[in-house]
Amino acid sequence: MKFKVRNFNLRHTLECGQTFRWQKIGNYYYSVWNNKLIKVKQQNNYLITNSNKTILTYLLRLDDDLNKIYKTISKDKTIKQAIKQFKGLRLVREDPFQCIISYICSANTNIPNIKMQVFNLSKKFGKNIDGVYSFPSPEQLAKASIKQLKECKTGFKAKYIKKTSQMIVKKEFNLNKIKSLDYHAAKNMLTELPGVGNKIADCVLLFAYGRMEAFPVDVWIKRIMQNIYFKNKNISNEQIVMFAQNYFNSYAGYAQEYLFYWAKKKPEKTVCA
DNA sequence: TTCCAGGACCCTG
DNA sequence: CAGGGTCATGGA
Numbered sequence: 001m002k003f004k005v006r007n008f009n010l011r012h013t014l015e016c017g018q019t020f021r022w023q024k025i026g027n028y029y030y031s032v033w034n035n036k037l038i039k040v041k042q043q044n045n046y047l048i049t050n051s052n053k054t055i056l057t058y059l060l061r062l063d064d065d066l067n068k069i070y071k072t073i074s075k076d077k078t079i080k081q082a083i084k085q086f087k088g089l090r091l092v093r094e095d096p097f098q099c100i101i102s103y104i105c106s107a108n109t110n111i112p113n114i115k116m117q118v119f120n121l122s123k124k125f126g127k128n129i130d131g132v133y134s135f136p137s138p139e140q141l142a143k144a145s146i147k148q149l150k151e152c153k154t155g156f157k158a159k160y161i162k163k164t165s166q167m168i169v170k171k172e173f174n175l176n177k178i179k180s181l182d183y184h185a186a187k188n189m190l191t192e193l194p195g196v197g198n199k200i201a202d203c204v205l206l207f208a209y210g211r212m213e214a215f216p217v218d219v220w221i222k223r224i225m226q227n228i229y230f231k232n233k234n235i236s237n238e239q240i241v242m243f244a245q246n247y248f249n250s251y252a253g254y255a256q257e258y259l260f261y262w263a264k265k266k267p268e269k270t271v272c273a
Numbered sequence: 274t275t276c277c278a279g280g281a282c283c284c285t286g
Numbered sequence: 287c288a289g290g291g292t293c294a295t296g297g298a
Contacts, residue, residue, distance in 0.1 A: 109278050113278075197281045198280090216279070217279090264279095
């Protein structure tokens with residue numbers, strides 16, 4: 001089917017580095033949701049897909065009022081330029097378990113390498129859905145051996161993947177409980193999972209639980225935030241989080257994603273607020 | 274060869 | 287509490 005979208009850019013949304021579960025083949029992006037293959041491409045103001053508007057609205061946050069968000073976070077020249085350059089970039093809604101494991105894989109590596117690990121895990125432990133592999137369940141990763149997990153090139157993170165999956169399977173950790181907690185309590189609870197610290201907890205809250213005040217601070221965001229807002233003074237990650245949540249208000253997470261993509265696309269350029 | 278990448282964890286002082 | 291070393295992997 002085909003339906004109209006406003007204020008949306010599929011490429012920016014799927015390639016800005018927030019999700020590792022869409023693969024581009026030809027003009028289409030492919031993924032799996034609820035054991036069904038999803039393919040989608042954009043032509044001007046239309047999405048063309050084998051799925052439907054309800055599912056894609058959910059996964060790609062087409063229900064977010066982007067103009068309202070832009071109005072809230074457009075605090076200075078830099079963020080305005082990032083918004084202008086990546087107009088239509090939206091956050092995604094990922095499955096929490098998939099998001100947690102993907103970001104555990106993200107530790108101390110780069111985006112192509114994360115994608116490779118996530119792909120390897122899916123191929124080895126997921127199901128083949130019309131040629132695209134689903135992401136494995138907690139049960140499947142909990143019973144996997146460390147050796148098998150390392151064969152997916154997850155390296156020192158293999159033990160975290162297994163332990164985290166086991167905690168979820170044994171109900172020592174309740175993914176649904178996160179929804180009922182406020183931001184700080186939810187973040188603290190997520191860091192109980194092995195391999196999940198403050199940064200990854202913020203990623204999970206932002207990309208899987210829709211907590212748009214979450215502001216993940218990685219090496220890129222730290223550099224650009226220090227450069228733009230702190231005159232290159234060295235400052236702790238948690239101080240950056242607090243500044244951003246105060247500065248960008250309830251949509252700090254959206255600002256983060258634009259600044260992150262901006263920082264990666266414009267590494268040579270320094271812009272001051 | 275060395276450095277770096279969407280960090281977390283552990284050990285020191 | 288802050289600071290540094292370590293951990294697998296692949297690309298530049």
